[in-house]
Amino acid sequence: MSDAVSKTGRWIDLANPTRFLSLAGGILPWLGGLTALVLAIGFWMSMNAPDDYQQGSTVKIMFIHVPFAWLSMMCYTIMSIAALGTLVWRHPLADVSAKAAAPIGAVFTALALITGSLWGKPMWGTWWVWDARLTSVFVLFLMYLGIIALTRAMDDPAKSAKATAILTLVGFINIPIIKFSVDWWNTLHQPASVLRMGGSTLDPSYLKPLLVMAIGFTLLFFTLHMMAMRNEIWRRRVTAMRRVAARSADRGTVS
């Protein structure tokens, strides 16, 4: 019980942007360093992974493609949680988080699509097929762009926050569709092989670098997300200060 109380206390602490800024300032260098370290290790491990007997060296695209795809979905999930935070708990940083996450998620989705298409050309013989997984990820990309367009369309952050949150929650339907598209429809994209019932079917020599890369990119996402949130808070402060300055300057000329 006391643990829960202290936890909510910490969340409320974070609602104060100044505290968040000082926390982010403290964590960011460490998080950034850790990200670089894990990514370097992951990169070295994936370079030393053996070639596949069928796919040759192109199998190494997997080490970046799969983390990008995971992150594109995780980012949307985080945005949905932030949307809930905006609508239900009215946490003041929730809409900052959602707004900061959208462009990062869009970039990760685009990278997942691009690396997947680079991998598909030698393996499937085509850059693009309209199968269920590819199409649903493409739809996810379009939804990210729609959300970004909506957040940018209104100048008042308080108003756009709720509208964007509702749109994000409605669009969350797509995430389970992406996840299970390879099981529901018989598609060209292979079914899940890492996270599944009965253990992974991937050989440990591939699984280990893949997991390290996934952790590294997840850390990268959190670093970028925190930096983007900090920027967004600063940007709002600058806007507010400019308004105050403009008002006082106006008063100065009148009197």
Place this chain on the structure above:
Amino acid sequence: MGALFLRDVRLGLRAGGGALVGILFFLAVIAVVPFGVGPDLKLLSRIGAAMLWIGALLATLLGLDRLFQADRDDGSLDLLIMASDRHMLPLTILVKCLAHWTVSVLPLVIASPLLGLFMNMEPAAIGATALTLLVGTPAITLIGAVGAAVAVSLPRGGLLVSVIILPLTIPVLIFGVSASYGAVEDPAPFLAPFLILAAITLFFAVLGPIAAAAALKSSAD
């Protein structure tokens, strides 16, 4: 609720309602297709169902931004929101969606068999396409209500509504077209995608008005 339905239908049918523009747009899209792909009748009959669906989808999206905008302009939207303690706001929105659908989308469905003849489709395919349009287009309107409600306070929300709604309507398009093809091509089933299409419509009949009501409430304060 009945009065609201009648009011919206009357407003929509009047000259400024824009219901006619939707049909003209649908007609124009279908008429442009043979210029794009060439007047090959076999090819046209094969892609006909898909073209009718895409045309109907675009024509439906075209009128969606009017769903709440006109009411917001003359202030009646605020009255509807304020009355939400007597009538549930989602229910009001559902009625508004139904009225909008009756005025500006039902004519598209009725016109689709005629346009199917232009595309050299078989009678069975024409019937199936009209039936799937009848069942599937309410889902587009109901999803669109969310977008229209989210963008209602924007000065030029029209294009943005289409952009943010289009990704969500893709499942409707997929199952609508596959059901229309299932009616003519032998191995593909008709009933399964048709029932999924009906399920999507019913699902969004619940989710769409609730989400739109939340968006409208937040835009009002």
